[in-house]
Amino acid sequence: MVKININGRDFEAEPCQTVLSVAQSAGIDIPTLCHTEAVADYGACRICLVEVERRGRKRLVTSCLYPVEEGIKVTTDSERVxxxxxxxxxxxxxxxxxxxxxxxxxxxxxxxxxxxxxxxxxxxGSCILCGLCTRVCSEVVGASAISLVNRGTAREVALPFYDEASSCIACGSCAYICPTGAISLVDAGSKRIISWPNGTVDFQMKQCTRCGSHYAPVRQVEYMIESSGLSPTEFELCPDCRKLD
Ligand code: SF4
Ligand code: FES
Structure with missing residues (x-):
């Protein structure tokens, strides 16, 4: 275990932990925008910065990336921070x-x-270029359908597609994870409409063969069939009708 001090309180932490994770476990508030347990941290927004004193030297670090070290003193709310x-x-x-x-x-x-x-x-729009949407798409969903492209002021989240070759499955994970609401998702009958910072795409929804409700994007169902190896007939009914069987 590693001993560290945060705001005058002593803590023991696992060597693999970050300063942010120790602070959060202890209920110490540090603002974050681009941190989530779901994907590896990237340090994009920098709002989680704290002051770390190590061997007599103080410096500002991003707490979501900074690994705990024996004897460091962390201040989360100094005037400088x-x-x-x-x-x-x-x-x-x-x-x-x-x-x-x-x-x-x-x-x-x-x-x-x-x-x-x-x-x-x-x-x-509201995009802060934190990259959470692109990371969840590649690291969690495994689709890698969207990405951050260009440099400087031209940097942006690239739209997944306007053609059949796209790997977007319309799952909406990017919209759920976005910390600023820059990506929106609306299910409107037979269509799922996803709006990214620079464009909007409609996706066809799959219809339940029993009750007729549109319950999931066709592309997502196809993806689940392929990755699970289950028969397409397993996906004929919506979750509600499946419960009745
Ligand atoms: S769209 Fe949202 S999640 Fe994606 S980079 Fe922009 S702010 Fe981050
Ligand atoms: S939460 Fe964004 S840099 Fe740490």
Whole structure:
């Protein structure tokens, strides 16, 4: 076990843990946007930064990536931490002024408006380029249908497809995981409509052969048939009708 100190309290941690995971287990609040247990951390948003003192030297680190080390002293809410976090949230606010999640986080930090100029991208949505959607698509779903492309101000989440060759299965994991609501998903009868920051695609839904309800995207059902090895007949009924059998 590794001994560390957070905000004056001593903790023992597994060597594989990050500072964020130890703090969260202890109920110590550190804001995060791009962290989830579902995928490997990437350190994109930097809002989780904390101050770490190691061998007499203090520096700011992203807590979701920083591994625990024997004897480190962590401060999650020093004036220096709060000041830099405020600057980060102001930059995010300038990029995504209409994102409710960003606005709420900013308000919690006492920030109601940004000192920075609105980015051009601000007109097109709420994406903070955290990459959670692309990572969940590749690491959890295994589809790798969307990706972050380009550099600098042209960086964006690339739409999965407008052609039959796409590997998007319309599962909607990207929409569920997105921390800012930049991706939306609506099930409207026979269609699932997913809107990414730069475009919208409709997906055909599969219909239950008994009750007629549209219960899952056709592409997702095909994916499940292929990956499970089950017969297509197993997917003829919706979950409700299956329970009745
Ligand atoms: S769409 Fe959402 S999850 Fe994907 S990069 Fe943008 S903010 Fe992150
Ligand atoms: S939560 Fe750590 S960098 Fe985003």
């Amino acid at each position: 709060k000041k830099v976090r405020k600057t980060i949230i102001e930059l995010l606010l300038a990029r995504c002024p209409d994102s409710q999640a960003i606005r709420e986080m900013a308000e919690n930090m006492g920030v109601t408006e940004s000192r920075f100029a609105l980015e051009e991208k601000a007109e097109t």
